[in-house]
Amino acid sequence: MRGCTSCAVRCRYKHRGIQLVQHTPFGKEILILMVNGAKDRFEKQKARWLAEEPSFINRCWDALCFYRYAFPWVQFSWYKLPYVLAQLGLAASGPAIAYHTADKLEKWHAIYIFLGVLVVLVLAAFLSGTPERRAGRISKPIQTIWVRFGNLLNTVKSGATPSAQKNPSIEFTLALATSLAAQVTGIKQSEFAASLVLYDGDERVRMKIDHRDRGSDRPIGRQINDLETVLGHHACQSGAAPRVVADVKRFGKYGLKSPTQSRPNYRSIFLHPVTSVQKGSVAGFMSVDCTVPHAFHGHRADDLAALLEPLKAHIEEMI
Amino acid sequence: MVKSLLYRGPRMKQSQKLMLISREASKIRKLHEAGEISAQEASRRLVELRADPEAFLEVTANQVEHTAA
Helix, strand or coil, X not given: CCECCCCCCECCCCCCCCCCCCCCCCCHHHHHHHHHHHHHHHHHHHHXXXXXXXXXXXXXXXXXXXXXXXXXXXXXXXXXXXXXXXXXXXXXXXXXXXXXXXXXXXXXXXXXXXXXXXXXXXXXXXXHHHHHHHHHHCCHHXXXXXXXXXXXXXXXXXXXXXXXXXHHHHHHHHHHHHHHXXXXXXXCHHHEEEEEEEECCCCCCCEEEEEECCCCCCCCCEEECCHHHCHHHXXXXXXXXXXXXXXXXXXXXXXXXXXXXXXXXXXXXXXXXXXXXXXXXXXXXXXXXXXXXXXXXXXXXXXXXXXXXXXXHHHHHHC | CHHHHHCCCCCCCHHHHHHHHHHHHHHHHHHHHCCCCCHHHHHHHHHHHXXXXXXXXXXXXXXXXXXXX
């Protein structure tokens, strides 16, 4: 704790990193501390994200959040209301009839039986859909597309592609990445966007977004000078391994700050560092982002890492 | 999901796992490109990799050890 430099009043807040400049009755102190707190939160979350050592509680929370956003049946829909009411009626009918006709059944016993039957019905509905979800996860056409796409890319090497065609080629590849992400996650394709962010110069102090998926209306050609808040940059610095950002909101205000100064609407990101074939070093990263939080949780990230591989290889050939 | 949450042993980091999956997928694609495996075999291996990445990576690691020995 440090006192204010002008009035020497001991501050109620714990200082984090930056020294308090002035204590004013108009809340400047609080403003400064809020900024410091946001930065602190970002740094803490970033370190936790890079270390990848979530606690048991964090893993449970992530799983719960995933189920909250992944399954539309959790969300309200008028079309599903009759089904829900029918299930409730089914669960309540037995205990209600027994309560009204048999004198021996207590009110609380009837409620317990109703809740028990309801839990069994919900579990049965969840389990009956599991084989369908598993079968839908690995579809034969996608496997064939993956193999044939690899064949196709093998015929389009960088040497054979005119330089004027390289940029469109990367944009089409990024558009395909959004399609694959939509297929893997089962989320609408309009919720996804993909971009390629590359280092500008050998100093690795600036990045540039020159490529977005074809059809995207997000800005391109903008330079990113402040790399401290760019998670993709930190992923590149820690190796060439793909990483998943479950929810950028977790990183606080700095996490929601878009590197291109546009208002970000994405919540989860799949980051895949790309290596330049010519230089042999990490040249930047490919990001597939989604407006739905926890979109790349668990096996979805595994699937995407496998399916995006030919696309990443093609981009590495083109840059 | 439940099995994964309750697992208390040494856990592979997600980025490490994704890296290995990406590498294995690359190997499968390159083997097919080189004509060493057919399209069906490449597809089958990719299905195995996606269905159970941990088991696939373990089998591949064992094969590498066996070859080295």
